[in-house]
Amino acid sequence: xxxxxxxxxxxxxxxxxxxxxxxxxxxxxxxxxxxxxxxxxxxxxxxxxxxxxxxxxxxxxxxxxxxxxxxxxxxxxxxxxxxxxxxxxxxxxxxxxxxxxxxxxxxxxxxxxxxxxxxxxxxxxxxxxxxxxxxxxxxxxxxxxxxxxxxxxxxxxxxxxxxxxxxxxxxxxxxxxxxxxxxxxxxxxxxxxxxxxxxxxxxxxxxxxxxxxxxxxxxxxxxxxxxxxxxxxxx
Ligand code: AMP
Numbered sequence: 629x630x631x632x633x634x635x636x637x638x639x640x641x642x643x644x645x646x647x648x649x650x651x652x653x654x655x656x657x658x659x660x661x662x663x664x665x666x667x668x669x670x671x672x673x674x675x676x677x678x679x680x681x682x683x684x685x686x687x688x689x690x691x692x693x694x695x696x697x698x699x700x701x702x703x704x705x706x707x708x709x710x711x712x713x714x715x716x717x718x719x720x721x722x723x724x725x726x727x728x729x730x731x732x733x734x735x736x737x738x739x740x741x742x743x744x745x746x747x748x749x750x751x752x753x754x755x756x757x758x759x760x761x762x763x764x765x766x767x768x769x770x771x772x773x774x775x776x777x778x779x780x781x782x783x784x785x786x787x788x789x790x791x792x793x794x795x796x797x798x799x800x801x802x803x804x805x806x807x808x809x810x811x812x813x814x815x816x817x818x819x820x821x822x823x824x825x826x827x828x829x830x831x832x833x834x835x836x837x838x839x840x841x842x843x844x845x846x847x848x849x850x851x852x853x854x855x856x857x858x859x860x861x862x863x
Pocket of ligand 1: 637659660661663680681682684685686687688689692712713714715716720792801
């Protein structure tokens with residue numbers, strides 16, 4: 629399976645990619661996570677990335693494409709991968725196509741996690757990450773359990789809020805998504821690779837839809853899995 633999870637910040641890409649990774653045994657490749665690791669390491673690349681990330685802007689294409697080029701050659705990525713948060717603009721999408729063509733492993737599909745704007749804001753403001761195991765949870769989810777135990781420490785999760793999940797940066801990230809990333813919906817639609825999943829709902833419910841879309845894709849091919857209507861009028 630080689631897929632891109634497309635969707636606005638807060639659409640649940642990271643949460644769902646973690647579950648897909650556990651179920652299908654292929655890595656989630658998140659440029660956001662790779663960049664946060666670079667920031668935490670204090671490297672020169674991390675320092676440069678941090679400035680853009682704190683403002684909600686995109687990190688330079690050359691940096692993220694370089695990270696992806698290295699990551700897809702690692703052993704665990706040979707059976708497939710789930711891209712989460714990459715590509716983020718047309719230049720990255722086109723560079724990814726070239727990279728995958730070079731190794732003869734084109735993308736199977738881009739799966740769009742489709743969610744209303746209001747839901748995104750709520751999800752982003754309630755998002756928390758465990759310091760020890762990286763589990764992402766949301767304090768606004770009805771099933772959020774602050775006492776749940778972390779598999780690394782055996783203690784309740786030690787949750788923190790990402791520094792870019794504040795109101796101002798959230799607004800900027802959504803603006804950047806609309807201007808730079810949303811055109812990828814049409815890009816993949818034109819390639820005949822876009823599958824759309826309704827990502828509004830509980831984590832399990834959305835995961836069920838995602839797995840059913842992916843299994844249709846694997847079993848019957850992209851033509852059957854493709855259900856999206858581009859530019860469909862709002863109801
Ligand atoms: P994310 O965790 O995917 O929400 O990403 C957090 C931040 O990392 C974004 O707001 C960007 O500043 C940066 N970032 C993540 N992925 C990319 C990418 N593919 N291209 C450029 N910047 C990125």
